[in-house]
Amino acid sequence: MELTQMLKMVRLTEDELIGGFITPKKGYYYIVLNRKDQNGKRKPLWISTGLSAIEENEAEAESKCLSTRIQYSLDLKNGVTDKTFAHEVPEKSIAHDDSDENHSANPLFADLLNEWLAFRHPDNIVVGEDFNFDRTIKLNTWAGYADNIKQNLYPTFKAYGCTVQEITPDLLKGHYAYRLKHGKKKATVAKDYTVINQVLNYAVSKKMISVNPNSAITLHKIEKYNAATLNAEQMQYYLEFIVGDIIEIPILLGGFYGMRRSECVGTRESQFDFQHKFFRANHTVTTAVINKQKIYIPSDKLKTDLSNRTYPLIPYVEERIKAKIAENKELRKLCGSSYSNEWLGYLCVHPLGEIIDPGYITNRHRELLKKAGLQHVRFHDLRHSCVGLMMANEVPMERIRDWVGHSDIRTTVNTYGHLEYQSKKKTAKIIQKSLPLKMAGTANL
Numbered sequence: 001m002e003l004t005q006m007l008k009m010v011r012l013t014e015d016e017l018i019g020g021f022i023t024p025k026k027g028y029y030y031i032v033l034n035r036k037d038q039n040g041k042r043k044p045l046w047i048s049t050g051l052s053a054i055e056e057n058e059a060e061a062e063s064k065c066l067s068t069r070i071q072y073s074l075d076l077k078n079g080v081t082d083k084t085f086a087h088e089v090p091e092k093s094i095a096h097d098d099s100d101e102n103h104s105a106n107p108l109f110a111d112l113l114n115e116w117l118a119f120r121h122p123d124n125i126v127v128g129e130d131f132n133f134d135r136t137i138k139l140n141t142w143a144g145y146a147d148n149i150k151q152n153l154y155p156t157f158k159a160y161g162c163t164v165q166e167i168t169p170d171l172l173k174g175h176y177a178y179r180l181k182h183g184k185k186k187a188t189v190a191k192d193y194t195v196i197n198q199v200l201n202y203a204v205s206k207k208m209i210s211v212n213p214n215s216a217i218t219l220h221k222i223e224k225y226n227a228a229t230l231n232a233e234q235m236q237y238y239l240e241f242i243v244g245d246i247i248e249i250p251i252l253l254g255g256f257y258g259m260r261r262s263e264c265v266g267t268r269e270s271q272f273d274f275q276h277k278f279f280r281a282n283h284t285v286t287t288a289v290i291n292k293q294k295i296y297i298p299s300d301k302l303k304t305d306l307s308n309r310t311y312p313l314i315p316y317v318e319e320r321i322k323a324k325i326a327e328n329k330e331l332r333k334l335c336g337s338s339y340s341n342e343w344l345g346y347l348c349v350h351p352l353g354e355i356i357d358p359g360y361i362t363n364r365h366r367e368l369l370k371k372a373g374l375q376h377v378r379f380h381d382l383r384h385s386c387v388g389l390m391m392a393n394e395v396p397m398e399r400i401r402d403w404v405g406h407s408d409i410r411t412t413v414n415t416y417g418h419l420e421y422q423s424k425k426k427t428a429k430i431i432q433k434s435l436p437l438k439m440a441g442t443a444n445l
Contacts, residue, residue: 003066012073019161020069022061024053024170029061031068034161042108044161045072058174105208106165109199110158112208113149116199120145139297143288145195153195164203169216172196176217186220193219228377229385230255232392241372246356247364249324249347254382257311258404261358261379262286266298268345269325277313279321281405285346287358296355309405321347328353 007014019034029052033045049064051057107115118124122136162171179189193214200212230238235255242248250264262284272279286297313321324347331351332339340353348356365379377385383404390400 006070010070010074012070012077016073016077017159018069018073018076019159020065021160021162021166021171022049022058022065022174023162023166023168027053029053029057031061031065032162032166033069033072035072053170058170062174106163107208108158109160109162109164109167110154112164112203113154113157113195113199116202117142117146117149119202120198138286138299138301139290140286140288143290144191147289148191148195153192164200164208167200167209167213169213172214172217190219193217227381227384228375229381229388230374230377231385232389234374235385235389238369238372238374242368243320245364245368246350247348247361247368248320250356250361250379251365251368251382252317252320254379255386256314256317257281258383258386260284260383261361265346265348265356265358265361267347269347270345272313272321274313274318274322277318278310279313280308280310282308285355285358309402311403 004014007017021032022029023032024030025046029049031047031049033047035043035045037043047068049057049061051061051064120137120142122139122142156175160171176189176192179192180186197212197214200209200214203209204212239252239255242251245251249267250261253259253264253267254261259281263281266283266285267281268283271282282300284299284301286299288295288297328347328349332344332353335352338352340349343349343353343355346355348361350356362379366376369376387400387404390403395403
């Protein structure tokens with residue numbers, strides 16, 4: 001039964017439900033309720049479940065914890081404030097200090113999440129101030145952290161009611177396991193792991209804890225996405241099909257050069273040198289949602305240093321780029337003051353000059369593939385298709401790495417090694433030569 005339905009049956013709201021969690025102590029699972037005294041001072045209530053702290057008992061302990069939280073909340077709602085639970089542990093036997101003066105040294109983990117988020121904002125980081133945080137992060141990355149904390153981690157750990165010093169490897173394992181059991185992908189849970197790990201590293205740097213409990217947990221390897229690709233014939237047909245479409249340029253750049261979506265959206269006229277027949281991929285436009293408002297973030301800082309790369313201008317691409325530049329100039333002239341000047345010089349803009357949203361490119365690409373009668377491939381899979389075509393024509397891995405802008409050839413091999421076909425073809429010929437069997441139809445002749 002879902003928690004919401006259960007609370008409805010006992011006439012409790014989620015706001016009325018006391019926070020609580022289970023934690024192992026002295027070989028047993030304990031329930032810790034986030035109780036407060038009459039002055040609002042935090043005064044946790046520890047209750048033994050009587051269950052040994054082993055994995056087989058974890059689900060039963062969680063169930064007991066929820067039942068205890070509901071019963072305590074009902075008693076509190078009905079005015080019963082002095083009830084003593086069976087197996088309640090005297091406060092003196094619990095080795096932790098809840099005094100107000102020590103609260104800042106041992107805050108609720110939920111509050112520490114927000115403190116770290118404010119500290120980690122790109123505008124607030126001083127590079128080199130702390131060995132754990134010697135690099136700034138992009139605003140869209142920070143916004144992703146903020147969304148995860150607001151929508152997921154903060155309410156979860158607020159409900160647990162645990163302080164940073166009460167965070168244990170077992171509690172964290174329980175959180176990750178719960179998320180996986182309820183249908184979250186490993187990649188999503190890995191994002192939880194990343195944020196929690198950084199927050200606990202921050203706690204170590206502030207001397208709130210001596211060891212990061214998350215470091216005791218090893219994430220299983222996330223399954224690679226099995227990308228679909230277009231072959232040469234399909235790619236040629238698709239590129240001819242989308243001529244003149246509003247997202248023609250991103251598709252061209254993705255298909256011919258394997259450029260990332262953010263790099264395609266960020267392409268500007270100034271990156272092209274038509275006299276010397278080359279252009280530079282050195283600018284991106286990404287999005288972030290902050291305070292429920294979407295913003296567009298132009299940046300000259302790419303994913304890696306080698307992502308700043310120079311490409312030769314393929315004649316067909318040059319022709320289409322020049323046509324797009326001419327079209328944008330004509331639209332700016334026709335629209336006059338109605339034309340947006342914010343994104344002047346960018347190629348991927350709407351008729352009135354507004355930047356094309358990256359999400360729109362993804363959705364429009366899906367529609368165009370369907371209209372063209374082609375299989376669905378993600379926009380990023382155009383990058384995979386580009387690499388596949390290079391591998392089919394025996395382009396060495398080193399050159400592919402430079403073309404797609406990987407910082408390490410191991411990334412190229414790990415990402416695209418399964419597409420490498422020519423070496424497998426040569427291997428097949430060696431095996432065939434070693435085992436010179438006759439065709440089945442002529443074997444007994």
